[in-house]
Amino acid sequence: EVQLVESGGGLVQPGGSLRLSCAASGFTFSIYSMSWVRQAPGRGLEWVANINQDAREKYYVDSVKGRFTISRDNAKNSLYLQMNSLRAEDTAVYFCATDGFDIWGQGTMVTVSS
């Protein structure tokens, strides 16, 4: 079964850090560029970052540049999002997806609050 499973979300204080993981199975992860997309409660989708197959190319939305880092480990079929200096406005469900957006995970909730 083709699957993406996110983990690592939770409650964190402003200024804190979290590392999200996304485990891929059922397809050849290493040949896909991957993205993180987030959705704040009651709001629309916002693209966060993407990474190409060999991790040499990474792009970010302006609001997370310098704070978030996307990475991958093709040997472990895993995608990551290191989130530092978290702000209240980063509160959202974070989805991982193939960069063609044909495969999505169920999402993991990140809440930034004191």
Add this chain to the structure above:
Amino acid sequence: QAGLTQPPSVSKGLRQTATLTCTGNSNNVGDQGAAWLQQHQGHPPKLLSYRDNKRPSGISERFSASTSGNTASLTITGLQPEDEADYYCLAWDSSLSARVFGGGTKLTVL
């Protein structure tokens, strides 16, 4: 970062046809077109069409996409109750080196 512009809501009757629009500029929609995704409440998005208005396998022929200039459109024919959902367009913006989403359109099937 500027996103793509979608009408917040559209309402149509059962079995009617709905056309959803997504307006960008020459750096995004006008350059590489847009993808369309459907999202039901509490679920992850689902891809309906992608670059060059192609449909992934398993997506009903009732969904068709097109692009004219800087505007992308998604047409849904024979509206069914299950089509009631939020619809998002998505494009790569070459000036921003980033992907941009539209704000989403909530489709109500009356």
